[in-house]
Amino acid sequence: DGGITQSPKYLFRKEGQNVTLSCEQNLNHDAMYWYRQDPGQGLRLIYYSQIVNDFQKGDIAEGYSVSREKKESFPLTVTSAQKNPTAFYLCASSIGTGSNTEAFFGQGTRLTVV
Amino acid sequence: AQKVTQAQTEISVVEKEDVTLDCVYETRDTTYYLFWYKQPPSGELVFLIRRNSFDEQNEISGRYSWNFQKSTSSFNFTITASQVVDSAVYFCALSDFASGGSYIPTFGRGTSLIVHP
Numbered sequence: 001d002g003g004i005t006q007s008p009k010y011l012f013r014k015e016g017q018n019v020t021l022s023c024e025q026n027l028n029h030d031a032m033y034w035y036r037q038d039p040g041q042g043l044r045l046i047y048y049s050q051i052v053n054d055f056q057k058g059d060i061a062e063g064y065s066v067s068r069e070k071k072e073s074f075p076l077t078v079t080s081a082q083k084n085p086t087a088f089y090l091c092a093s094s095i096g097t098g099s100n101t102e103a104f105f106g107q108g109t110r111l112t113v114v
Numbered sequence: 115a116q117k118v119t120q121a122q123t124e125i126s127v128v129e130k131e132d133v134t135l136d137c138v139y140e141t142r143d144t145t146y147y148l149f150w151y152k153q154p155p156s157g158e159l160v161f162l163i164r165r166n167s168f169d170e171q172n173e174i175s176g177r178y179s180w181n182f183q184k185s186t187s188s189f190n191f192t193i194t195a196s197q198v199v200d201s202a203v204y205f206c207a208l209s210d211f212a213s214g215g216s217y218i219p220t221f222g223r224g225t226s227l228i229v230h231p
Contacts, residue, residue, distance in 0.1 A: 033219075042205065050216060097217050100147040
């Protein structure tokens with residue numbers, strides 16, 4: 001079945017470590033997104049990519065990095081520069097950012113700093 | 115700039131009650147799109163509906179209905195005869211023509227709906 005797969009579902013990080021969250025889609029979508037969800041904050045955009053080898057910062061990109069080397073993959077690295085990384089991270093994709101189509105979401109990764 | 119406001123943080127109802135979730139948006143664009151998503155406890159957001167700014171017709175889908183009013187910049191969502199399975203966090207989202215020529219969805223903070231048996 002087509003969809004978006006995020007892994008791992010739960011991730012624990014020690015302070016000062018970088019960690020990478022995986023996001024893979026087989027929907028043949030051009031656009032992919034990373035959102036962060038905190039209680040009471042809703043979803044906030046970290047990064048998005050409209051096409052392979054291109055990506056743009058969202059509202060809260062500091063302390064994060066991404067790559068888009070393949071159409072189906074959009075990994076997110078949470079670096080040690082991110083001061084408060086504990087959150088629920090959601091990856092999404094859509095046909096493109098030039099259209100009005102809805103986004104499809106993965107099941108999320110819950111990151112906890114220990 | 116764009117903004118989506120869901121003023122209701124949490125709503126608690128008893129099964130079979132009707133409930134309305136409010137969504138107010140701000141945009142300077144004349145062409146934009148509005149969405150509602152449901153987030154069950156599993157975490158994955160599920161798309162419910164999309165509406166473009168030129169279509170103000172209300173829509174009904176089973177127990178769900180949506181009321182889009184441009185005059186008040188609102189896109190409210192009503193669940194009729196609520197059920198326990200409706201318990202989830204509901205997000206309203208707006209896509210308008212952001213810089214760079216892209217439609218990037220911006221989400222509200224969500225409304226947590228709890229339906230008691």
